[in-house]
Amino acid sequence: MRKNKIAAELAGYFAAALLVFSVIIGIIFAFLFQKLNVEHTEKELEYKASRIARTVAVFLEGIGTRSFPPPPQKMNFKSYIDNLNELSMCDVWIVDKNFNIFTSRKNMNEDFQYMNLPRDAEDVIKTAFKGTTSANKSFNSVLSAKALTVGSPIISSDGETIGVVLLHSPVSGTSKSIEQGITILVFSIFIALVLSALISVKLSLNFTKPLNLMKQSALKLANGDYSVKTGIQRNDEIGELAHILDELSIRLDEASRESEKLEKLRREYVANISHELKTPITVIRGSLEALCDGVVKDDQMVKDYHLQMLSESKGLERLVRDLLELSRLQNPDFAIEMAPLNLCDVVKDVQKSCCHLAKDKNVQILSNLPEQPFAVFGDYGRIRQLVMIIADNAIKFSPENGTVKISVKEETDEYILSVEDNGKGISEQDLPYVFERFYKTKSPENKNGTGLGLAIAKEIALRHGAKLFAQSSEENKITIFTAVFKKCPQNLLGED
Numbered sequence: 001m002r003k004n005k006i007a008a009e010l011a012g013y014f015a016a017a018l019l020v021f022s023v024i025i026g027i028i029f030a031f032l033f034q035k036l037n038v039e040h041t042e043k044e045l046e047y048k049a050s051r052i053a054r055t056v057a058v059f060l061e062g063i064g065t066r067s068f069p070p071p072p073q074k075m076n077f078k079s080y081i082d083n084l085n086e087l088s089m090c091d092v093w094i095v096d097k098n099f100n101i102f103t104s105r106k107n108m109n110e111d112f113q114y115m116n117l118p119r120d121a122e123d124v125i126k127t128a129f130k131g132t133t134s135a136n137k138s139f140n141s142v143l144s145a146k147a148l149t150v151g152s153p154i155i156s157s158d159g160e161t162i163g164v165v166l167l168h169s170p171v172s173g174t175s176k177s178i179e180q181g182i183t184i185l186v187f188s189i190f191i192a193l194v195l196s197a198l199i200s201v202k203l204s205l206n207f208t209k210p211l212n213l214m215k216q217s218a219l220k221l222a223n224g225d226y227s228v229k230t231g232i233q234r235n236d237e238i239g240e241l242a243h244i245l246d247e248l249s250i251r252l253d254e255a256s257r258e259s260e261k262l263e264k265l266r267r268e269y270v271a272n273i274s275h276e277l278k279t280p281i282t283v284i285r286g287s288l289e290a291l292c293d294g295v296v297k298d299d300q301m302v303k304d305y306h307l308q309m310l311s312e313s314k315g316l317e318r319l320v321r322d323l324l325e326l327s328r329l330q331n332p333d334f335a336i337e338m339a340p341l342n343l344c345d346v347v348k349d350v351q352k353s354c355c356h357l358a359k360d361k362n363v364q365i366l367s368n369l370p371e372q373p374f375a376v377f378g379d380y381g382r383i384r385q386l387v388m389i390i391a392d393n394a395i396k397f398s399p400e401n402g403t404v405k406i407s408v409k410e411e412t413d414e415y416i417l418s419v420e421d422n423g424k425g426i427s428e429q430d431l432p433y434v435f436e437r438f439y440k441t442k443s444p445e446n447k448n449g450t451g452l453g454l455a456i457a458k459e460i461a462l463r464h465g466a467k468l469f470a471q472s473s474e475e476n477k478i479t480i481f482t483a484v485f486k487k488c489p490q491n492l493l494g495e496d
Contacts, residue, residue, distance in 0.1 A: 010207060014200035015193070022189040026182070033181050041148060041169060042135050048088045049152035049167040050133060055084075056094065056165060057154050066162045068096040078104055091147075093166035094154075095125055124151040128164040131155070146170065210238050214245055221245075226253035277319070280312035322452040326437065329459035336463055340488055341380050342373040343415055347406055350387045354395060354404075363398045365391075368407040374415045377488040378464045386460040386468075389453045390419045390481045397423035397479070417483045425479055426472035434470055 059080070063070050069077035081104045084092040093103045127134045128151035135150040147168045154163040210232045220228040226249055232242035287305045290296045296305055328334045351367050358365055376383075387406075394404045398421045405420040426434060435458040438451035461468035461483060472479035 008204070010204035011197070011201045014204070015197050018193055018196045018200075022193060026185055026189060029185055030182050037181075038148070042150065045090065045135065045148060045150040045167050045169050046133050046152065048090065049150045049165050052084055052088060052092060052167065053152045053154045053165040056163070057156055060154075060162070061157060066156060066160075068094060068100065068102055068163060077102065088167065091168035093168070095128075095164040095166065097129075097162060099125070121149070124149060125164050125166070127151065128153045129161050131161055210234065210242060214242055217245055217249070221249060221252060224256075226256050277316070280316050280319075283312045284309050319452075322456065326452055326456050326459060329456060329463060336379040336382055338377055338379055338464075340375055340377055341383070343376050343383070343408055343417065343485060344369045344374050346380065346384050346387060347408060347417065349384055350391055351406060353388065354391045357392060358395050358404070361395065361398065361400050361402065363395050363400075363402045363404055365395075366403060366405045368405070370408065370410070374408055374410065375488050376415060376464075376485040378466075378485070382460045383464065386457045386483065387417065387419070389457040390483075393453065394419050394421035394423070394479070394481070397421060399423060413487050415485045415487060417485065418480055419482075420478060420480045422477055423479060425477045426470065431470060431472055435468070 060066055060070060065071065081092055081094065081102065085104055091103070093101055095101050121136075124134050124136055131153050133150065133152045135148060137146070137148055147170045149169075150167045152165045152167070153161045154165055156162050210230070213230050213232060217228045217230045228249055229246050230242040232239060234242070287309045291302065291305055296302055347367060347369060351365055354365050391404065391406065398404055402422055405418075407418050407420075409416050409418075435454045437455040458468055465486060467484040468481070470479065470481050
């Protein structure tokens, strides 16, 4: 029952609303039905009274008199009234101009006089003598029963009112009809309430079903199951809530996958750092232990051990420096000084520096630069670092007497910087991973690298809104690194 608490409350609300509605409808129906029934009875009595009044007028004129009662030798007037009672199924009274009352009731003529009528009853008779038909219930005390009375004038052929017909109809019949109508209404309302209660329970369960589904989905999300979906398709507020819950599930699933990916990268990062630090530390420690224990005594060997430790410490220094550099670039709070600069000036600066690096392998560095400035928005030192890393890699992997080409060209709204070498090329398996941290191809040229250079270059490109990618093939021995920078207005360079 607790699971369907909302459904029970909704069913209760529906039932209460229907009950109140039924009571209100019942009261209104009883009032209107009684009113309409009385009005209908009153109109029917008025019609009967008018017909009887015309009949009495014709009857009196037929026997040549306008007085009540007619001559007894021609007509028993009391019998005549009895016939009128039977035909009209009502109690008929006749009042003459002298306010004498004639009726078929026993002892009424002897015991009852006009002066004994209530004030309102007199008004009905007086109104009828004025030629107007009217009705009221003022005769209840006279008739000793609830009745509706209608008074209609008896008008002769020349338009004179010679009497009044009073037609009495007991209200008990009307009340009985009303009671029967109300009984039928109550029974109908009861059946309707039972059916409505069943329907309201069904509708409440249908209404709460998607809520229960969303509750189950929310519980699964809370327990870490981000693949759950509500499966609710509705064009209302509940459907919108279900859609939001499904969208939350998708985003939590994506966030979970990203978190797992980041955790995996973190573990790999720690493992790679540990691996990179382990070798030089082991070499330095082994060399120091050998020197401290006096195992190595030859002066030349001692010197070689010192040189080895110096080389390893330099490698450690370079590794730590690159790690710090990469960490700073990945930190969004680390600010870089952005300003308009000429991309060609950066390339010329890098070319000068690389000439010294290329001498040992006799690598020729060629550049194809335009004469006009190519304005980009960025940090001069960081963009120089990016180009320097790519150019240094190109020199490192180029063969003896090789060539490295640096070019800058203009597209619609971009500048394309390319560094090309004709070294060994990069295999298809290694190419997707060249920008990842600590990723190094297994080659003699990479034995002293930290595997962080291209990762640093990638971060610099990202901080400048630039794109950096590599193309290579082991077949034609050509590798091209391309950086795409967005243009900025040249008038911002401030050159004379």
